[in-house]
Amino acid sequence: MATLTQDAIVQAALDISRTQGLPAVTMRAVGAHFGVTPMALYRHITDRPTLARLVADSIGTLVQPDAPATAAWEARVRAWALAQRSVLRAHPGTAAWLIENGPSGPHAYRLLEYLACALADAGLSDARIARGTALVMSWTFSRISIEDGAELAARRPRRSQAFVEGLHAVDASTHPIATRIGPEFFALSGEVVFETGLDWIIAGLAAEASG
Numbered sequence: 001m002a003t004l005t006q007d008a009i010v011q012a013a014l015d016i017s018r019t020q021g022l023p024a025v026t027m028r029a030v031g032a033h034f035g036v037t038p039m040a041l042y043r044h045i046t047d048r049p050t051l052a053r054l055v056a057d058s059i060g061t062l063v064q065p066d067a068p069a070t071a072a073w074e075a076r077v078r079a080w081a082l083a084q085r086s087v088l089r090a091h092p093g094t095a096a097w098l099i100e101n102g103p104s105g106p107h108a109y110r111l112l113e114y115l116a117c118a119l120a121d122a123g124l125s126d127a128r129i130a131r132g133t134a135l136v137m138s139w140t141f142s143r144i145s146i147e148d149g150a151e152l153a154a155r156r157p158r159r160s161q162a163f164v165e166g167l168h169a170v171d172a173s174t175h176p177i178a179t180r181i182g183p184e185f186f187a188l189s190g191e192v193v194f195e196t197g198l199d200w201i202i203a204g205l206a207a208e209a210s211g
Contacts, residue, residue, distance in 0.1 A: 002034060006044045013055045014091075021063075021148070025055055029071035044192075057105030059094055062087045065114055074202050079142045080111065081198050086117060088144045092151065092173035095144035122209040132205050139197055147190040 002008055002164035006187065012033045013025045020029075027038035027048050034040070044050045088095045098104070115136060119129045167182045 004036070004040060004044060005177070007050070009044055010054045010058055011042055013051055014058050017055055017059070017091045017094065022052065022055065025052060025095045030161060042173060053101070053104050056097060056101075057090050057107065059087060060111065063107070064137065065111075073118040073121040073207065076121075077115065077136060077202055077205070078198060080115045080118065081136060081194075084111075084140050085141055085144055085194060088141075089147060092148040095141045095148060097143060099141050122205060123149035124205070124209050127199060132208075134203075135201060136198075136209060138199065139201055143190070143194045143197065147194070150190060191196050 009030055013030050015023050016029055016033070025048075027041050027045075029049070031038045031041055041051075043115055045054070063083050065076065065079035065083040067076045069076075070081070089097075100181050103109075110132070116129055117131050119132045122132075124132060164186050170179050172179045
């Protein structure tokens with residue numbers, strides 16, 4: 001049996017979050033990984049919320065935007081959001097946890113600084129940097145959370161497909177735009193929606209900076 005330490009417990013929990021999602025990280029599940037009862041973990045981890053925060057901290061270390069500080073501010077904002085999506089989608093449920101519990105660990109400050117610096121270089125005032133940072137974060141985490149949920153929903157009957165099929169019976173003269181765009185609307189991938197929204201947010205921030 002592997003030696004029980006806080007680092008070993010967090011690593012095991014991180015593996016569970018990758019394969020089953022953060023909601024599956026429980027003291028019982030991690031204990032089963034080591035072949036011990038949940039009580040054995042409490043000598044190293046206070047409780048499940050503490051374990052979840054430690055796992056979120058570890059996930060934060062994996063988020064590494066690939067645009068350097070010398071890149072255009074738009075590229076850095078995009079790199080921040082795409083790095084978050086890449087890592088958090090690999091650990092389903094983490095985005096929803098962050099929405100509910102807030103940023104976690106020292107890497108949260110690193111990532112906040114990266115995004116805020118990009119917006120500062122756009123020429124925004126501090127008040128607009130704060131609002132722009134909140135906007136980018138809100139879009140990023142909420143969309144990732146929606147994608148996580150959609151992935152789970154995909155295992156159930158596709159209600160959206162039934163809706164699309166029902167469009168054929170809708171009077172196009174009454175709902176002309178809905179019937180025209182409906183099939184494409186429901187065929188949009190999560191990636192397309194995420195990146196389109198991100199592009200439009202960046203365009204709006206650019207307009208704000210030049211206004």
